[in-house]
Amino acid sequence: MPRIIALLVGIDKYTAISPLHGCVGDITAVETLLKARIPAESLSLRVLHDGAATRDAIIDGFQSHLGQATADDVALFYFCGHGSQEACPPEWMTLEPSGMLQTTVPVDARIGDTFDIADKELSALIHAVAANGAQVVTMFDSCSSGGATRSAEDAATAGVARMAPSSTQRKRAVMDYIAPARTLYDPARIAAHGPPQPSHIAIAACQNFETAKEYRVNNVSRGAFTQAFEAAVGALGPSATYVDLVTAIRTTVRVRAKDQMPSLSVTGSADAATLFLDGKAGVSTMTANFAPSRSASSPGHWWLSAGLIDGIPESGTVTVNLHARDAFLRDGIKATPVATAIVGTVEIDRASLRIAGDASVLDPTAVYSAVITAMGSVPLHVMVTGTDATAVGTLHAELSARAARFAVVAERSADVPTITVQVSGSEASILGMDGAVLQGMTFVTKQAASIAGACAHIARWYGVQSLAPVSSTLNGKVVIDIVPAVAKEQGIPLDRPAHPVKNGTVTLTYDGAVPPRLQLRLRNTSGEALYVVLVDLSDDFGSSVLFEDWMQPNSVAVAKGGRAVGLEVGAWRDPSYTVGFDYIKVVAAKAQFGSKPFAFHPLLPDGVARVVVDEVEDASFWGTSLVRVEYPR
Numbered sequence: 001m002p003r004i005i006a007l008l009v010g011i012d013k014y015t016a017i018s019p020l021h022g023c024v025g026d027i028t029a030v031e032t033l034l035k036a037r038i039p040a041e042s043l044s045l046r047v048l049h050d051g052a053a054t055r056d057a058i059i060d061g062f063q064s065h066l067g068q069a070t071a072d073d074v075a076l077f078y079f080c081g082h083g084s085q086e087a088c089p090p091e092w093m094t095l096e097p098s099g100m101l102q103t104t105v106p107v108d109a110r111i112g113d114t115f116d117i118a119d120k121e122l123s124a125l126i127h128a129v130a131a132n133g134a135q136v137v138t139m140f141d142s143c144s145s146g147g148a149t150r151s152a153e154d155a156a157t158a159g160v161a162r163m164a165p166s167s168t169q170r171k172r173a174v175m176d177y178i179a180p181a182r183t184l185y186d187p188a189r190i191a192a193h194g195p196p197q198p199s200h201i202a203i204a205a206c207q208n209f210e211t212a213k214e215y216r217v218n219n220v221s222r223g224a225f226t227q228a229f230e231a232a233v234g235a236l237g238p239s240a241t242y243v244d245l246v247t248a249i250r251t252t253v254r255v256r257a258k259d260q261m262p263s264l265s266v267t268g269s270a271d272a273a274t275l276f277l278d279g280k281a282g283v284s285t286m287t288a289n290f291a292p293s294r295s296a297s298s299p300g301h302w303w304l305s306a307g308l309i310d311g312i313p314e315s316g317t318v319t320v321n322l323h324a325r326d327a328f329l330r331d332g333i334k335a336t337p338v339a340t341a342i343v344g345t346v347e348i349d350r351a352s353l354r355i356a357g358d359a360s361v362l363d364p365t366a367v368y369s370a371v372i373t374a375m376g377s378v379p380l381h382v383m384v385t386g387t388d389a390t391a392v393g394t395l396h397a398e399l400s401a402r403a404a405r406f407a408v409v410a411e412r413s414a415d416v417p418t419i420t421v422q423v424s425g426s427e428a429s430i431l432g433m434d435g436a437v438l439q440g441m442t443f444v445t446k447q448a449a450s451i452a453g454a455c456a457h458i459a460r461w462y463g464v465q466s467l468a469p470v471s472s473t474l475n476g477k478v479v480i481d482i483v484p485a486v487a488k489e490q491g492i493p494l495d496r497p498a499h500p501v502k503n504g505t506v507t508l509t510y511d512g513a514v515p516p517r518l519q520l521r522l523r524n525t526s527g528e529a530l531y532v533v534l535v536d537l538s539d540d541f542g543s544s545v546l547f548e549d550w551m552q553p554n555s556v557a558v559a560k561g562g563r564a565v566g567l568e569v570g571a572w573r574d575p576s577y578t579v580g581f582d583y584i585k586v587v588a589a590k591a592q593f594g595s596k597p598f599a600f601h602p603l604l605p606d607g608v609a610r611v612v613v614d615e616v617e618d619a620s621f622w623g624t625s626l627v628r629v630e631y632p633r
Contacts, residue, residue, distance in 0.1 A: 312351050
């Protein structure tokens with residue numbers, strides 16, 4: 001039987017640094033929640049409060065308790081306490097451009113020669129648990145917890161930050177870190193295999209430059225994040241995915257603490273679209289949830305978990321149907337909406353909703369699945385042509401139902417980029433913007449759903465490719481360098497000159513039958529810390545994420561740990577297809593956002609589209625960069 005094996009740590013009574021007040025209460029609430037929702041035979045808990053939460057006890061909790069987890073189990077680490085930073089040893093500096101490691105602060109930290117638990121040590125502990133096949137989930141209600149920490153304020157309206165100052169202990173040498181961390185982050189191992197990616201899902205109370213707040217309400221201190229977590233689990237039910245959970249938590253936390261943005265990150269083979277704590281099967285779509293106001297005199301709002309980074313336009317009418325969360329499980333695509341809403345203010349990662357009609361039909365304690373039914377503007381039009389009126393009408397209906405989020409079904413071509421579905425006899429082909437049939441995109445007309453899915457997939461690809469805020473001062477601030485690489489080369493020099501860019505394009509050449517190899521280097525030339533996602537939009541209408549992380553002002557980073565990437569014309573392509581191309585695109589913002597909207601499988605040559613979905617913020621808050629790479633064969 002699958003088990004939930006949890007290590008819960010809450011610390012208020014620090015001695016070497018300032019005490020906190022709500023952490024033990026938070027962990028007690030999480031313990032109560034888990035016991036109420038999970039059968040006793042499926043739940044194995046180890047709970048450490050205050051004096052019991054020493055450095056050795058937390059490390060042992062990973063190794064001897066969470067280490068029991070095997071395939072089908074979930075290993076959960078939930079920490080409420082202080083977080084901090086410490087100087088990075090020289091041997092690991094290439095992995096930490098800021099020169100600092102994030103730390104989790106145990107109760108005995110900084111007493112004598114007892115150190116914090118550094119993020120590299122935590123990664124090694126996670127790696128060992130994940131190696132047994134378990135799904136590992138970490139949750140931190142602490143400051144800098146986007147890397148791992150917590151802070152506090154003493155007023156109900158201001159909040160107290162759970163953040164400890166950097167340690168004044170002696171600077172740690174590599175030998176001061178636990179042996180598994182020294183092994184995992186050995187420079188020779190990294191040179192050969194790239195930076196380690198311990199497979200796990202990490203949920204943090206805030207970004208790594210923010211503070212996580214605790215508040216006193218009715219004379220009781222609680223963390224804003226953990227309170228929101230409790231409410232979200234109750235509202236979402238067992239069908240919630242990790243994406244659903246964090247989306248709901250954000251809505252509540254951001255109303256209470258506007259400078260605290262809970263974050264979600266996934267490494268290795270982990271998948272945030274899986275069910276939270278192995279819950280029942282459910283549907284994962286955009287969600288709409290209600291955020292109660294902090295002021296009794298000010299009403300709350302409904303929010304959509306999609307924004308500018310997801311392609312929601314600032315102008316034009318965007319309408320949304322709201323469904324009960326299990327509606328699609330019961331009724332499929334024919335599910336009847338509970339209510340309709342119109343998008344109001346659009347922010348980087350969310351949008352306010354105005355409920356059309358009677359809003360009392362919605363439960364403010366619930367979270368609803370949201371389906372966009374009309375967009376104010378989209379980057380692509382789709383036309384259907386042919387003499388068979390019945391087939392053309394069927395395709396119109398399917399496209400209108402399935403592709404409205406990404407494309408407009410148009411009657412005639414306009415200035416907007418347009419692809420065409422051409423019906424001829426019993427076949428229908430998808431034509432690109434140049435009027436040529438896209439390879440592998442010919443169907444029998446009765447495959448209307450597959451044709452509509454393929455068009456939606458192509459439109460989504462164009463949506464990511466064209467995504468850019470108008471007049472943003474951040475456009476082009478993260479420079480993409482296409483750097484030549486040599487086969488089997490390791491440790492590509494950071495100062496190697498990049499290929500020249502001419503009219504927005506880099507042209508590479510095959511070496512006989514050998515395709516070109518390259519390294520992707522990023523330079524944040526702005527004076528802002530930016531969250532950066534780098535994607536490769538390939539000519540088979542696929543999109544893959546090559547880099548996702550914070551970049552400090554005026555810093556340099558490399559994709560895939562500096563390992564080389566090969567680009568080649570697909571073997572399945574027709575011989576007449578002689579010039580392959582990729583678009584390498586950066587989306588950067590001052591706040592963390594999810595990369596999931598930008599990653600999707602290629603549209604395979606047999607026309608089977610595996611369609612996905614997702615979301616972005618204001619022109620002063622985000623920007624993009626784009627380079628086209630051509631490689632004739």
